[in-house]
Amino acid sequence: MDLEIFNDDNLIGEARQKWVEDLADFAATDLELADNTQLSIHFVTKNEIHEINKKYRDVDRATDVISFAINDGEDSLDYLEQQIPDLPVDLGDLFISVEIVKEHADEYEHSFDRELGYTIVHGILHLNGYDHIEPEDEKVMIGLQEKILSAYGLKK
Template sequence: MNLEIINDQHVLPAERETWIRDLVEFAAKKLAMPEDTEMSISLITDDKIREINREYRGKDHVTDVISFAIEDDESDLPDFEALAAELNIPRNIGDLFIAPEHVQEQAVEYEHSFDREFGYTIVHGFLHLNGYDHIEPEDEKVMIKLQEEILDSYGLKR
């Protein structure tokens, strides 16, 4: 996995970036993704994620993660996976924006460790970038089951 982590405002210590990479690599292997698949994770402040949420989703509140999948089924864009294969270039699945401060608040609220909640947030967003969603109950069952399998096998059990 070619993962770019943007932590310019140092909202998390730089050492945490290795842990993030390990978890994303682990999840990518579970999905049997090509090693050259690309994505990015931006670690941002609560204020910044609220601004993005307001501008792009019309929701004026802080959230833990926002995903921007390049291969969105609702898009009029070309089939990027096929195009990447045809041109022999890496597939880029999109971008995640994560607010670690809000993740910490949720960890306290749900009585999870920060690692468990942060891992949940990363894997949840990662699955969204890979086409999973939880809008319909049937889809939610599939996504949540896979998410829990990844987290449990990585060692982030509830």
């Protein structure tokens, strides 16, 4: 996976950034994503994610993760892949508030790494078309999420 991390304010340290790369690669392998799959993760403050949520989702509050899928339910990528077989697959962008992740870790009594891992894998699954709106879909998504996290060593 070609992962680009935006951590301009150094909200996570260098060692944890490497860990994020490893987890994203692990999830991509588990999901059998193509090697040329692209994804970006932006680590932002609580205020920044609040503004993003308000501007793009019309929700006036901070959240832990927001995903912006490049190809959200469109078939145009299939056509392009037929025309250009080695075209990289860009999943989109994840915006993660490190402060909210920390708050959730404290609230749910998880380690910070467990909560950050949960947030990253959850976002990657959303970018791959999974959702949890309907109970059946939630069961599939959360089951897959827990499988990936447990296999990576991030158990509850």
